[in-house]
Amino acid sequence: MLERREAVRSLLADRPAGLLVVAGLGTPAYDLFAAGDHDANFYLWGAMGGAAMIGLGLALAQPDRPVLVLTGDGEALMGLGALATIGAQKPANLMIVVLDNGHFGETGMQKSHTSLGTDLPRVAEACGFAWAETVRDMGAIAALRGRLAKPAGPGLVRAIIGAEPTPKALPARDGAYLATRFRAALGLGPG
């Protein structure tokens, strides 16, 4: 089992140039921020269930750049249909990493469906993803680093993490600021 903060920091230790990252709301966004803020990070504070689809729209708009969606099991479950939508589009530059502690961590640690029978990599495979796997140790995280620059996706990773609490690490909450900053990193103007 992985410690989430250490796992995300390791995954992004050699962040490829040009990598675009979308983080689902809650602890995955804090994990991404704690690993190092970056103009090409887009943190969600709401829009639960939307992270993977933001990643898809972005991946289709920027087919020459790799896109990583980093989210949690609860957020991924709320947008489960997005896996079917992504499977139909088959964006080679998209990779989704689900930090799976099997619980809704922000709301009192109620068990989520990944504790109750849903196997997200199997769902992704059934939806037509190019690959999907479960990782449980830091060796596997290090191996994933090599896939960030060229995901050969769509790919989905279920990273099994502990459910222990982590210190809060809060990125900016202003969506307009985050979006403008993100677009500027791509050379796009405001508005």
Next chain:
Amino acid sequence: MLPTSQGGPALDHAVPADTASAAWKDEVFAALEGAGVSQVHYVPDAGHATLIARAHAHPKMRAVPLTTEEEGVAGCVGAWLGGARAVLLMQSSGVGNCINMLSLIRNCGAPFLTLVTMRGEWAEFNPWQVPMSRATETVLEAMGVAVQRVDRAEDAAETVDAAASLAYGASQAVAVLLSQRLIGRKVWK
């Protein structure tokens, strides 16, 4: 066979018949094309069938069938973050599915254009379409989306063109409601 710009065999089925085929649908597509739309996210509706088929066939457009409409709200924001222009096609019942996801548009100041075919308002046969139809405009406005309604075929393309300018030029959220009278009655036989 439906010509596809992407997708697999699942999309290679016969084009569903439009409830009414008319030149205004081609003109609306031309307005989207002229606005530089490159991603067309949709939940199918017979009233959008022409646009959907055209989008799949267009070499510079990506047509994205959704499992539920709020996916398209998020998809359009992702497209914008990446510098592309996207549109969401849905019917009025789908507007209700989008409510919370529209927070994303407001918080980010993202442009948003959706074309909504109305059900439940004109010669509707199915009462289950009526409640969301009646709430469509209210819901959109409550979430900060400007609503422009088209009742006459001759206004359709111009309204979509103007809505696209408002959305992509002034970074506004705009919904164009295509009335059920315009779309035509659904044939139940």
